[in-house]
Amino acid sequence: MDDKDRRSMPLFGIGIVMKLTELTARQIRYYEEHDLIHPERTSGNQRLFSFNDVDRLLEIKNYLDKGLNLAGIKLLLTGEQEEKEVPKSEKNEKSDMTDKELRTILRNEITEAGRFGKASLRQGELSRFFVKH
Amino acid sequence: MDDKDRRSMPLFGIGIVMKLTELTARQIRYYEEHDLIHPERTSGNQRLFSFNDVDRLLEIKNYLDKGLNLAGIKLLLTGEQEEKEVPKSEKNEKSDMTDKELRTILRNEITEAGRFGKASLRQGELSRFFVKH
C-alpha cells in the first residue's frame, strides 16, 4: 500500500470531519453536491472521508475565507488534478485556454489578497500531520 | 501538536476500526471491558478510536493468534506502558517482581512460538503507515 492509497483511504465519519475542519455538515454536503469532493460511502450510504478529502475541505475553507466562490475554487482544485492526470491532447483546446486564463486570474487574485496581513496559514494539509510523504 | 498527540487523537468510529483490524464489534468491546484499550467517547457515548488504539487492537489480535490469553496480553501491553511511565518506587516491589517474571516468561513463550514459520508479521503498527515518526 503506497502513500496515495493511504491518503485516499476512506476512514472518517462526517462527525469527525466536522471537528477537524470546523465546517458544518451542511457545508460539507453542499461542497459535495457541487462536485468539490467525492467521499466514499458505506454500504448504508453514510459518507466516509479520506485524508485527501479532509485536506480538500481545508483548502476550500481557506479559499472561501479569501473571498473566492465555489465555482472558482472548483476550477482551482480540479485544475490541479487535471494538470497532473489529463494529457493535453484529450481536451478541447479552446475552452481549455479559457480555463487556463481563468485559473491564472484567480491565482493572481489569491496571491494579491494574500499580500496583506495574515501570513499564509499553510492550511489544507492535514495529511502532512498524519501521513508520511 | 506533536506526534504523541496525533497518535492518540480520537478519530475513528468502530465501524472503520472493525475493517482496519478485522475484529468484530463484540471483540473490540470485550477488550475494552477488560481494560486492554480505552477509546474516547463522543458526547453521545459512541466510541472514538485513535491510531494508538487501532495499533493496540492489532497487537492484541497478534498475541491472541499466538495463543496468549487476555490476562497475559494485558500484562504485556500495560507492562510496556509502565516501564516508560511509572517510577519503580511507586509500586509494590513484591508483586512487581512477580509481574516482571510473568512478563519475561510470556515474552519467551512468544519468542519461542515465533521461531517457527511465518516471519513476524510486524503487525500492530498501523500508525507506522499513517503517522510520521
Add this chain to the structure above:
DNA sequence: ATTTTATGTTAGAAAACCTAACATTCCCTT
C-alpha cells in the same frame, strides 16, 4: 465434570447520519 474465557447473537434504545424542503443572509445586478 464444572467453570472460565472468548466470542456469537439478539433485542430495544439512543446517537449519528441521510435527503429534501424551506428559510435566511449577503452580494450582485439591473
Add this chain to the structure above:
DNA sequence: AAGGGAATGTTAGGTTTTCTAACATAAAAT
C-alpha cells in the same frame, strides 16, 4: 429599490450505526 443567485441555517422524517445488556455456545482450564 427590487430581484436573483450563492452559501448556509434549520427542520422534519426516515435509515443506519452504535450502544448496553442479556443470554447462548464452544473451547480451554481447572
